[in-house]
Amino acid sequence: MSERKRRKPGETRDKLMSAVLTLVGKGRHFASLGIREVTRQAGVVPTSFYRHFRNMDDLGLQLVDELGLVLRRMMREARENVLQADKLIEESVGIFVSHAQANRSFFLFMAQGLAGESRAIQDGIRSEMRYFASELANDLRRLKMADHLSDGDLDMTCDLVVRSVAFSLTDLIGVSAEDEYQVEQIRKRTCRFLQLIFVGAAHWNNPQP
Amino acid sequence: MSERKRRKPGETRDKLMSAVLTLVGKGRHFASLGIREVTRQAGVVPTSFYRHFRNMDDLGLQLVDELGLVLRRMMREARENVLQADKLIEESVGIFVSHAQANRSFFLFMAQGLAGESRAIQDGIRSEMRYFASELANDLRRLKMADHLSDGDLDMTCDLVVRSVAFSLTDLIGVSAEDEYQVEQIRKRTCRFLQLIFVGAAHWNNPQP
DNA sequence: ACATGTTGTGTACGACTGTACACATGGACT
DNA sequence: AGTCCATGTGTACAGTCGTACACAACATGT
CATH class of the missing domain: 1.10.357.10 (Tetracycline Repressor, domain 2)
Incomplete structure (x- = not known):
């Protein structure tokens, strides 16, 4: 297998992590964030979350x-x-x-x-x-x-x-x-x-x- | 009106505040607590919450x-x-x-x-x-x-x-x-x-x- | 005794939650 | 070429959420 990841590697992953930071920047607390809320902020469908993280703690x-x-x-x-x-x-x-x-x-x-x-x-x-x-x-x-x-x-x-x-x-x-x-x-x-x-x-x- | 509160004054109120502390003591974060969860821990019906607090921040x-x-x-x-x-x-x-x-x-x-x-x-x-x-x-x-x-x-x-x-x-x-x-x-x-x-x-x- | 205000309960509803599943896409490998 | 697999989508469902409302119990002031 190759070193490079496929496509735009981790595009959605980055969007999700940025989404969390955006919400935190708006005053929200990490512990109160949910998967749906994060995916919504990232402009992705909720199920995409699981392609990159097992749960919110994993993302954290x-x-x-x-x-x-x-x-x-x-x-x-x-x-x-x-x-x-x-x-x-x-x-x-x-x-x-x-x-x-x-x-x-x-x-x-x-x-x-x-x-x-x-x-x-x-x-x-x-x-x-x-x-x-x-x-x-x-x-x-x-x-x-x-x-x-x-x-x-x-x-x-x-x-x-x-x-x-x-x-x-x-x-x-x-x-x-x-x-x-x-x-x-x-x-x-x-x-x-x-x-x-x-x-x-x-x-x-x-x-x- | 009298000085003394009626009944056991603030009984449920105390139970709700203790419930929050109990949950926090168990490792939960205050920001992630919901009204239903707190009332459940306190052994009270959810609507009782509003008799004492306007929302979770008020309780906090x-x-x-x-x-x-x-x-x-x-x-x-x-x-x-x-x-x-x-x-x-x-x-x-x-x-x-x-x-x-x-x-x-x-x-x-x-x-x-x-x-x-x-x-x-x-x-x-x-x-x-x-x-x-x-x-x-x-x-x-x-x-x-x-x-x-x-x-x-x-x-x-x-x-x-x-x-x-x-x-x-x-x-x-x-x-x-x-x-x-x-x-x-x-x-x-x-x-x-x-x-x-x-x-x-x-x-x-x-x-x- | 009666009216009043406070406290607790039960029910109800619409919105939101996490997550399981089947499916589409397209690049990377043989 | 064909195959595989990582990634993204759509649908679905059962559970939880906040909160509105109507009602019961009861201590109080008159």
């Missing part, structure tokens, strides 16, 4: 995989653009926020999934976050920015950083994407959170003369 | 109010038990975790609501968290534990503390309530997060000689 899991790609793209861009260490936090948070805006539905789905009803999706998203945190730790190690921290302490710090940024997602949910002022407030606050955390990390274990 | 909002009471009870207990400042974090986190276990469904509902599909419920929960953070700031001020911080910086710190603790909820969701070891791990990690934040706050704005 494949969305998590795509989410992983989005996160990796974001990480790569961050690594390319963060040149000077003093603006590291501002740059990174800026990139995060702009990615969250550009892929709003994706990140909404991520925020929903963390406390969603499918255990598998929860685990998938948590796993993505752990990977993200460990990559961040590697970067900081490579930049020699945390030499005084043990591996475990650095991991914890990065975990906290990722969590804080992820929590900002629930803030971004609350404001319309066009409300520049509110978005800017969230951006600034997230920066301050990270600064506070890094000040803590800098003084960790050697609490001042 | 009233659950948020009750959640506020739970949080206040927890805060009071924390204030009574936290006597010595050096064990402050451990004590507080311990009380939080034990409350989260005792009212598992309530806190599950809270975690779900943060990224749920009802905007009103989102706002309600966020408002509870803000209140919680401001109370925490007041306590720290009263204990003279953050005199070097401006009001704004103290508020930010407490905001970050509350967020970090709230995020631990999504960890607690993932483990069965009986898995003592995992729960203990989460408790310890949350403590370390808070310690890191407080170290950061202690060195905030006077970054070492």
Whole structure:
């Protein structure tokens, strides 16, 4: 058999996944979506769904995989653009926020999934976050920015950083994407959170003369 | 008209709210619950629902109010038990975790609501968290534990503390309530997060000689 | 004692749900 | 060429959904 899939490979499949993201972007919760509703949004007949997914959770899991790609793209861009260490936090948070805006539905789905009803999706998203945190730790190690921290302490710090940024997602949910002022407030606050955390990390274990 | 409600006041109402919590406790997501399902769980006929709530969101909002009471009870207990400042974090986190276990469904509902599909419920929960953070700031001020911080910086710190603790909820969701070891791990990690934040706050704005 | 308002029940209906099945299409293989 | 198989469609059905309506029970104010 061949490598290429036939026809337009996964055309309907993509339509279905996009349909879910569209609905989530409109404010719906993933857990409340039904097969018929999704296929209707995708402009496909309901039975087509089963050609690509066993059920909604299956589709959700494949969305998590795509989410992983989005996160990796974001990480790569961050690594390319963060040149000077003093603006590291501002740059990174800026990139995060702009990615969250550009892929709003994706990140909404991520925020929903963390406390969603499918255990598998929860685990998938948590796993993505752990990977993200460990990559961040590697970067900081490579930049020699945390030499005084043990591996475990650095991991914890990065975990906290990722969590804080992820929590900002629930803030971004609350404001319309066009409300520049509110978005800017969230951006600034997230920066301050990270600064506070890094000040803590800098003084960790050697609490001042 | 009288003060007392008639009969067993709000008997069915309570049964309906408990039913939602029961279903959420079983792993269901609030957004995926229907009126019929809830009334079935409560052992009531579907139409009874409308005697007490206009729709599911209305019920959710009233659950948020009750959640506020739970949080206040927890805060009071924390204030009574936290006597010595050096064990402050451990004590507080311990009380939080034990409350989260005792009212598992309530806190599950809270975690779900943060990224749920009802905007009103989102706002309600966020408002509870803000209140919680401001109370925490007041306590720290009263204990003279953050005199070097401006009001704004103290508020930010407490905001970050509350967020970090709230995020631990999504960890607690993932483990069965009986898995003592995992729960203990989460408790310890949350403590370390808070310690890191407080170290950061202690060195905030006077970054070492 | 009576009228009133609140709470719970039973029935009913139209819309929507998930999914099973038979069938059409067309590219990829021998 | 013929065959296979992944993909998409149409129809169908039993179950569930939200909710409207009429009625029963009963605590209350007069």
